[in-house]
Amino acid sequence: xxxxxxxxxxxxxxxxxxxxxxxxxxxxxxxxxxxxxxxxxxxxxxxxxxxxxxxxxxxxxxxxxxxxxxxxxxxxxxxxxxxxxxxxxxxxxxxxxxxxxxxxxxxxxxxxxxxxxxx
Amino acid sequence: xxxxxxxxxxxxxxxxxxxxxxxxxxxxxxxxxxxxxxxxxxxxxxxxxxxxxxxxxxxxxxxxxxxxxxxxxxxxxxxxxxxxxxxxxxxxxxxxxxxxxxxxxxxxx
Numbered sequence: 001x002x003x004x005x006x007x008x009x010x011x012x013x014x015x016x017x018x019x020x021x022x023x024x025x026x027x028x029x030x031x032x033x034x035x036x037x038x039x040x041x042x043x044x045x046x047x048x049x050x051x052x053x054x055x056x057x058x059x060x061x062x063x064x065x066x067x068x069x070x071x072x073x074x075x076x077x078x079x080x081x082x083x084x085x086x087x088x089x090x091x092x093x094x095x096x097x098x099x100x101x102x103x104x105x106x107x108x109x110x111x112x113x114x115x116x117x118x119x
Numbered sequence: 120x121x122x123x124x125x126x127x128x129x130x131x132x133x134x135x136x137x138x139x140x141x142x143x144x145x146x147x148x149x150x151x152x153x154x155x156x157x158x159x160x161x162x163x164x165x166x167x168x169x170x171x172x173x174x175x176x177x178x179x180x181x182x183x184x185x186x187x188x189x190x191x192x193x194x195x196x197x198x199x200x201x202x203x204x205x206x207x208x209x210x211x212x213x214x215x216x217x218x219x220x221x222x223x224x225x226x227x228x
Contacts, residue, residue: 043218043221044218095162095216
């Protein structure tokens with residue numbers, strides 16, 4: 001149980017284009033989803049927190065107009081990187097917490113990540 | 120959330136127990152200790168968490184000192200597939216996961 005998927009697993013795009021990354025909870029309802037970014041040789045950095053049906057809460061220094069987050073259902077959240085530039089190239093990882101049987105509601109379960117390369 | 124301190128790297132022989140320490144001397148009474156690991160180029164994997172009591176599951180054991188200022192994650196029989204970065208994080212219920220640099224565990228044959 002507690003499986004989170006991401007799509008795509010990797011994407012290459014041209015500078016100036018927008019890229020959408022999907023995060024799905026496959027076997028539980030994710031009341032809260034989180035988006036992280038990880039640069040090479042660094043730790044994960046939390047970008048934003050989203051609750052189903054609400055606007056996302058962004059961490060300090062993260063541009064909300066550049067990183068659009070939608071959490072329209074209990075199993076899907078999307079992150080859109082708008083007008084991507086080479087410095088946005090990174091490993092984007094989502095996580096989700098929610099309810100399903102004996103699963104701890106407070107534990108976050110992570111997706112496999114999406115590697116973005118902007119040329 | 121309280122800060123944690125972990126050694127940057129550790130080695131362990133395959134088949135032996137891996138004991139990963141974590142200091143969290145400023146932990147509050149309502150903060151849990153969580154452990155995750157990240158294998159290269161993958162998303163983090165939840166391992167275990169606890170508040171006061173020692174915990175054990177199919178992956179590992181978590182030993183928390185009585186004063187809660189430190190803890191140890193124990194992988195009882197490390198395998199090569201346990202090579203990863205291990206993160207110790209303290210957080211309140213529903214709080215954010217703030218990742219530090221973790222411990223890079225290398226399991227060697």
